Amino acid sequence: MTLVDTRTPNPDYFIAGATGDWEMVVGLEVHAQVTSQSKLFSGSSTRFGEPPNNNVSFVDAAMPGMLPVINEECVRQAVRTGLGLKAKINKRSLFDRKNYFYPDLPQGYQISQFKDPIVGEGEVHLDMGDKVGEVTIGIERLHLEQDAGKSIHDQHPNMSFVDLNRSGVALMEIVSKPDIRSAAEARAYITKLRTILRYLGTCDGNMEQGSLRADINVSVRKPGGEFGTRCEIKNVNSVRFAGQAIEYEARRQIDILEDGGKVIQQTRLFDPKTGETRSMRSKEEAHDYRYFPDPDLLPLEFDDAFIAELAKDLPELPDEKQARLVAEYGITKYDASVLVASRVSADFYESVARGRDGKLSANWVINDLFGRLAKEGLDVRSSPVDADQLGGIIDLILNGEISGKIAKELFEIVWSEGGDPAQIVEKRGMKQVSDTGAIEKIVDEIIAANPEQVGKVKDKPSMVGWFVGQVMKASQGKANPQAVNKILKEKLGL
Amino acid sequence: MSVDTDTVKRIGHLARIKVDEQDLASLADELNTILGFVEQLNEVDVEGVVPMTSVIPMTQPLRPDVVNDGGYASKIVTNAPLSEDNFFMVPKVVE
Numbered sequence: 109m110t111l112v113d114t115r116t117p118n119p120d121y122f123i124a125g126a127t128g129d130w131e132m133v134v135g136l137e138v139h140a141q142v143t144s145q146s147k148l149f150s151g152s153s154t155r156f157g158e159p160p161n162n163n164v165s166f167v168d169a170a171m172p173g174m175l176p177v178i179n180e181e182c183v184r185q186a187v188r189t190g191l192g193l194k195a196k197i198n199k200r201s202l203f204d205r206k207n208y209f210y211p212d213l214p215q216g217y218q219i220s221q222f223k224d225p226i227v228g229e230g231e232v233h234l235d236m237g238d239k240v241g242e243v244t245i246g247i248e249r250l251h252l253e254q255d256a257g258k259s260i261h262d263q264h265p266n267m268s269f270v271d272l273n274r275s276g277v278a279l280m281e282i283v284s285k286p287d288i289r290s291a292a293e294a295r296a297y298i299t300k301l302r303t304i305l306r307y308l309g310t311c312d313g314n315m316e317q318g319s320l321r322a323d324i325n326v327s328v329r330k331p332g333g334e335f336g337t338r339c340e341i342k343n344v345n346s347v348r349f350a351g352q353a354i355e356y357e358a359r360r361q362i363d364i365l366e367d368g369g370k371v372i373q374q375t376r377l378f379d380p381k382t383g384e385t386r387s388m389r390s391k392e393e394a395h396d397y398r399y400f401p402d403p404d405l406l407p408l409e410f411d412d413a414f415i416a417e418l419a420k421d422l423p424e425l426p427d428e429k430q431a432r433l434v435a436e437y438g439i440t441k442y443d444a445s446v447l448v449a450s451r452v453s454a455d456f457y458e459s460v461a462r463g464r465d466g467k468l469s470a471n472w473v474i475n476d477l478f479g480r481l482a483k484e485g486l487d488v489r490s491s492p493v494d495a496d497q498l499g500g501i502i503d504l505i506l507n508g509e510i511s512g513k514i515a516k517e518l519f520e521i522v523w524s525e526g527g528d529p530a531q532i533v534e535k536r537g538m539k540q541v542s543d544t545g546a547i548e549k550i551v552d553e554i555i556a557a558n559p560e561q562v563g564k565v566k567d568k569p570s571m572v573g574w575f576v577g578q579v580m581k582a583s584q585g586k587a588n589p590q591a592v593n594k595i596l597k598e599k600l601g602l
Numbered sequence: 603m604s605v606d607t608d609t610v611k612r613i614g615h616l617a618r619i620k621v622d623e624q625d626l627a628s629l630a631d632e633l634n635t636i637l638g639f640v641e642q643l644n645e646v647d648v649e650g651v652v653p654m655t656s657v658i659p660m661t662q663p664l665r666p667d668v669v670n671d672g673g674y675a676s677k678i679v680t681n682a683p684l685s686e687d688n689f690f691m692v693p694k695v696v697e
Contacts, residue, residue, distance in 0.1 A: 145667050152672030160688045161678045165671035169678050181667030209618055211692040260689070261696050268696070269689035272678070396616055406662040407655050 195230025
């Protein structure tokens with residue numbers, strides 16, 4: 109891979125050192141578990157959390173004479189992902205053996221794609237806020253490969269336990285170009301990639317279960333200078349850890365260089381407990397993988413019709429959805445970005461906003477509903493208030509039947525008790541009073557009871573707010589605030 | 603292309619094959635004979651020829667995404683020198 113610098117150095121990203129500013133250069137290899145029922149080359153299950161070695165066939169355990177046969181759905185998933193990354197799809201790709209020894213790799217090699225991957229160059233767009241704007245991160249390639257098994261080291265004083273349930277599960281390795289220039293961009297990239305994969309349904313993106321892991325390449329240089337020597341941080345399994353690992357590693361390399369030392373290319377591990385990275389010495393000499401074409405597997409070939417069929421059923425992706433929400437509902441780009449973070453939240457919003465006020469709907473969905481869900485640790489799917497109910501509340505506001513303040517109370521009632529918002533309002537007498545006669549009566553009472561304040565308000569018109577408050581209180585929040593304001597001003601002669 | 607004794611030692615190690623020091627030289631000779639034999643292929647002009655991957659013209663067969671294997675953990679570990687709860691047990695490997 110030839111390294112091309114596509115970015116203009118951004119001073120906001122510079123890291124101050126003793127000898128001046130530094131800039132980090134980051135590239136990511138994300139391993140995403142392909143969503144499929146069975147493994148890449150065998151018919152055993154991919155289900156998570158099964159008893160040890162239950163999801164293992166003789167193929168996965170690499171018993172002699174067993175031959176791999178590729179899973180067509182995994183091929184489709186890789187192509188879908190490639191299409192979602194606006195990438196070049198290679199109609200002919202090859203499988204190679206990557207040779208190394210480890211107890212959780214029974215074959216003694218991983219079947220992967222080296223020279224001819226199934227997907228070539230693509231791109232991911234990041235919105236880095238007003239200051240930096242949109243950033244394009246290039247995708248170098250995506251290839252299919254087998255996952256390894258799992259070793260457990262804490263069950264026995266001098267033995268490791270090996271479970272091959274993951275062995276042979278299909279992974280997509282998605283390799284970015286070295287286009288990332290800050291920990292924030294790396295976090296945004298992983299998050300965006302995960303969102304795209306989830307939209308496509310090609311990977312569940314569950315980092316806790318290991319469905320998405322990242323190897324992070326970090327190097328530092330003087331801003332805009334030659335690329336430096338990189339270190340690779342292996343197997344980072346959370347967005348937050350990725351950010352921490354990058355910050356630590358960049359600083360470590362700067363300190364070495366500023367002390368007159370040299371960065372040694374090596375593989376490192378991130379320790380979440382200390383927030384530091386450390387060298388993984390044992391991997392160093394094993395780096396010679398002696399790739400060669402897997403003689404058990406013919407080239408993987410498909411035609412344009414196969415790709416077209418998959419392209420036809422591709423869902424609307426986050427970037428397009430965001431643009432459409434802005435255009436169709438008149439909401440801000442920022443609100444749209446919050447809504448498209450997941451397909452379910454975008455769908456929820458659209459069910460609420462359709463035929464109603466887009467902006468008001470966005471406020472309610474994002475601030476009131478999502479805010480409340482986050483506080484309670486709930487997902488949109490398990491929201492106690494559904495789209496119809498929230499839409500009902502918004503209808504009542506738009507019809508002028510309830511005030512914004514009452515709407516919040518109504519939301520609380522629907523949240524905890526459920527029910528139809530319109531009926532609740534009717535039954536509990538929560539309707540806004542727009543009847544000027546009724547409001548006038550309250551205003552008269554308040555004025556009569558507070559002659560002192562009436563005297564003061566003539567000199568200090570801003571005190572009208574106090575009167576509005578009193579009227580709202582006396583009406584239990586049901587008086588229409590615009591009507592109250594208007595009547596008060598007339599009566600007080602303001 | 604030819605190999606020296608250091609390369610022989612290295613590829614032996616990478617393949618986890620124990621090679622005695624006194625055998626290195628003769629192994630290097632053997633390997634160089636093989637490599638020399640294969641090098642004759644370089645005499646053929648293959649410019650523009652697509653590498654042949656199979657003697658019969660066929661592409662990779664595809665398998666439907668169905669779970670129809672596995673579920674026999676005790677069979678999987680049956681030949682393991684040591685196992686517990688259907689885990690393989692191996693000498694401790696820790697990073």
